[in-house]
Amino acid sequence: MKIKENPTRLDIAGTWQGIRMxxxxxxxxxxxxxxxxxxxxxxxxxxxxxxxxxLFVFAAPSQFAALxxxxxxxxxxxxxxxxxxxxxxxMLMSAALYPWLKALPQRQQFAMxxxxxxxxxxxxxxxxxxxxxxxxxxxxxxIALWGAxxxxxxxxxxxxxxxxxxxxxxLDVIMLCxxxxxxxxxxxxxxxxxxxxxxxxxxxxxxxxxxxxxxxMVGAITGGVVAVLLPGRWLRESAS
Amino acid sequence: xxxxxxWQSLIAIMLMVVIAYGSRVLGLLIMSRVPLGPRVRxxxxxxxxxxxxxxxTPIIVHGDGGVxxxxxxxxxxxxxMRNPLxxxxxxxxxxxxxxxxxx
Numbered sequence: 640m641k642i643k644e645n646p647t648r649l650d651i652a653g654t655w656q657g658i659r660m661x662x663x664x665x666x667x668x669x670x671x672x673x674x675x676x677x678x679x680x681x682x683x684x685x686x687x688x689x690x691x692x693x694l695f696v697f698a699a700p701s702q703f704a705a706l707x708x709x710x711x712x713x714x715x716x717x718x719x720x721x722x723x724x725x726x727x728x729x730m731l732m733s734a735a736l737y738p739w740l741k742a743l744p745q746r747q748q749f750a751m752x753x754x755x756x757x758x759x760x761x762x763x764x765x766x767x768x769x770x771x772x773x774x775x776x777x778x779x780x781x782i783a784l785w786g787a788x789x790x791x792x793x794x795x796x797x798x799x800x801x802x803x804x805x806x807x808x809x810l811d812v813i814m815l816c817x818x819x820x821x822x823x824x825x826x827x828x829x830x831x832x833x834x835x836x837x838x839x840x841x842x843x844x845x846x847x848x849x850x851x852x853x854x855x856m857v858g859a860i861t862g863g864v865v866a867v868l869l870p871g872r873w874l875r876e877s878a879s
Numbered sequence: 880x881x882x883x884x885x886w887q888s889l890i891a892i893m894l895m896v897v898i899a900y901g902s903r904v905l906g907l908l909i910m911s912r913v914p915l916g917p918r919v920r921x922x923x924x925x926x927x928x929x930x931x932x933x934x935x936t937p938i939i940v941h942g943d944g945g946v947x948x949x950x951x952x953x954x955x956x957x958x959x960m961r962n963p964l965x966x967x968x969x970x971x972x973x974x975x976x977x978x979x980x981x982x
Contacts, residue, residue, distance in 0.1 A: 670964055688888050695896045704934050705895060711883035713891045721930060722895050726902035728927035733906030734915055740907065752903040807978060809971035812946055815938050816953035816970030817963075818931045824957030824966060834925045835932050842933035843940060855933045862929020863922040 645772040647742035649751075657759070657779020664758050668787035669794070671699055674813045675706075676795015681805045682706045686796045693792040697785055698756065700821055701725045703814045708852060717852035724859040732760045739767050739774065754781025833869065838862030945977035 672693060679689035684706070692702050701722045708718050733740075733752045740748045751774060759780030766776050805811055822835075842858030849857065883891075909915065939950045953970030956962065 667964055674967060688892065691892050692895065696892065696899050698899050700931060701895060701899060707934060713883050713887050715891055715894060718891055719894045719898060722898045724926055724930040726899050727923045730902045730906040731920060731923055733903045734910045737907055737910035741911065748907055749904055752907065753900065755903050807975060809949065809974035812949040812970050812974040813967060815935055815946065816949060816967045818935050819950060819953050820957040820963050820966045822928050822931045823954050824961060824963060831925065831928065834929060838929035838932045839936040842936050846937040854937060855930060858933020859926045859930035862932065863926030866925030867918055867922045
């Protein structure tokens with residue numbers, strides 16, 4: 640006899656539950672948004688530029704990376720390439736949610752991933768594996784994070800402009816620390832040491848000897864290739 | 880400080896929006912046709928963290944002592960304490976402290 644599986648659902652109650660479950664993390668997201676707003680002001684972005692990004696891009700790593708490249712004239716191609724490389728991760732995330740989402744009509748599937756980001760993905764997938772079928776968890780979590788991110792950015796923009804010497808307060812290292820934290824704080828696996836080392840070394844050489852901004856692509860691709868070339872067994876041994 | 884023409888900023892942000900949303904949709908589209916194999920997953924997984932490494936490495940190498948100390952502090956806190964906000968705060972504190980002391 641098979642246990643009957645709950646069908647995929649999406650309703651207001653589930654969405655509320657998702658919002659409530661995400662609230663503790665959303666508090667941190669406000670602080671990140673604030674950090675982004677301050678960093679954006681420091682980098683010379685207009686308020687509306689930073690706000691548009693937070694409203695519609697809604698992805699901290701690529702927004703922080705974009706700040707680093709925000710010099711006139713904007714390196715559009717490099718910016719697109721970097722954003723693409725960062726966001727391939729989201730492709731994998733939505734792919735992992737596909738078994739859950741496939742019950743919906745395609746238009747609703749596409750709408751569900753608008754607010755898909757790392758934290759609500761992780762939370763929703765965890766709930767899915769525990770048997771939850773209400774997609775409101777994913778949507779509500781996204782709404783909470785999005786609101787916190789946008790609100791935090793607004794506060795940061797308002798507050799960051801009043802600071803004249805940002806270096807004295809260490810404001811210029813916010814972006815660096817944030818990106819570093821994402822990389823090593825997420826899931827440091829010993830197996831990634833070699834790909835990351837290769838990425839760092841190749842990026843540095845490209846930074847010195849190749850045209851501007853190419854170093855990011857060089858490092859990304861080198862890291863990916865090295866990870867694929869490592870033998871699977873070797874990876875498992877070093878990861879333990 | 881830099882201020883680019885408005886149209887340029889708009890194009891840049893639009894590019895980012897399209898790519899950010901497009902990648903989320905692409906995962907669904909691909910899965911509805913062929914499941915991703917483990918090698919592709921490993922490549923994409925490593926690439927999405929390597930891209931961040933590539934962004935920050937030159938900043939650290941070419942930064943002043945404050946930047947380097949901040950990187951060490953933030954990285955250590957991120958690994959040991961797993962607390963993102965403390966990590967960033969420590970980084971800022973170290974950079975500010977270094978510059979107050981040596982600047």
